[in-house]
Amino acid sequence: MSIRVNKLTKTYGAQTAVNSLSFEINTGEIVGFLGPNGAGKSTTMKILAGYLRPTSGEAFLDEELISVDGVSNKRKLGYLPEHNPLYLEMYVAEYLTYMGELSGLKGKFLKDRVIEIIELVGLGPEKNKKIEQLSKGYRQRVGLAQALIHDPEVLILDEPTTGLDPNQLVEIRNLIKKISKNKTIILSTHIMQEVEALCTKVIVINKGNLVASDSIINLTKNGKTLESVFSELTK
Numbered sequence: 199m200s201i202r203v204n205k206l207t208k209t210y211g212a213q214t215a216v217n218s219l220s221f222e223i224n225t226g227e228i229v230g231f232l233g234p235n236g237a238g239k240s241t242t243m244k245i246l247a248g249y250l251r252p253t254s255g256e257a258f259l260d261e262e263l264i265s266v267d268g269v270s271n272k273r274k275l276g277y278l279p280e281h282n283p284l285y286l287e288m289y290v291a292e293y294l295t296y297m298g299e300l301s302g303l304k305g306k307f308l309k310d311r312v313i314e315i316i317e318l319v320g321l322g323p324e325k326n327k328k329i330e331q332l333s334k335g336y337r338q339r340v341g342l343a344q345a346l347i348h349d350p351e352v353l354i355l356d357e358p359t360t361g362l363d364p365n366q367l368v369e370i371r372n373l374i375k376k377i378s379k380n381k382t383i384i385l386s387t388h389i390m391q392e393v394e395a396l397c398t399k400v401i402v403i404n405k406g407n408l409v410a411s412d413s414i415i416n417l418t419k420n421g422k423t424l425e426s427v428f429s430e431l432t433k
């Protein structure tokens with residue numbers, strides 16, 4: 199599934215968070231969504247996930263409009279918010295079952311899927327704990343499992359590795375790589391190494407405006423590092 203964003207704008211009162219943003223992500227691409235703090239990444243991702251209404255403009259999954267009210271394409275996408283609101287008092291499997299139900303799964307299929315997803319994201323050893331008992335890295339795995347439970351074709355991951363220790367960071371990065379097959383993924387991060395490890399293309403925004411949408415190879419072809427390209431684009 200492809201993502202198409204057309205002149206997307208979001209204002210909060212007098213503040214323009216996202217300013218007439220247009221870009222496309224093709225089926226099967228993993229795209230890094232970059233920008234300094236406050237650039238408008240989370241706002242854009244919330245709109246793409248159908249959680250926030252744009253002030254103007256629109257976003258599409260294939261040809262279908264993404265809307266706050268629509269449910270059909272929400273089932274085709276998985277969303278890991280930046281501050282993932284987990285139900286801390288729930289057990290891991292209980293939470294994932296609940297999230298699966300919200301995505302329309304049920305019965306034996308859901309039961310099997312919860313077991314499968316727990317294994318896939320490496321939650322096996324922690325599966326009998328309450329979410330509040332988990333470390334940040336394992337909570338992040340629960341977040342990823344929640345985003346993946348209904349096997350969506352599109353994944354929207356907002357800073358999936360922020361706050362993780364170096365080992366967890368590598369593990370989550372490998373996990374994203376593993377699950378990325380046959381999915382279209384947009385992921386925001388401040389870690390350029392991560393972008394280089396996972397993505398072929400990047401979209402860079404600054405103060406709500408698009409400043410680049412290109413392959414990493416193209417952006418760095420003059421021997422520049424992605425870091426220096428980023429800082430030039432977002433001065």
Ligand SMILES: Nc1ncnc2c1ncn2[C@@H]1O[C@H](COP(=O)(O)OP(=O)(O)OP(=O)(O)O)[C@@H](O)[C@H]1O
Nearest residue numbers: 210213214215233234235236237238239240241242
């Ligand atoms: N609910 C809100 N009400 C008012 N302003 C908001 C709201 N949410 C975001 N903003 C503002 O919109 C701008 C874009 O914020 P956003 O969270 O989308 O940026 P970001 O690129 O994700 O930043 P970061 O990298 O720090 O997570 C910021 O100036 C922010 O203060």
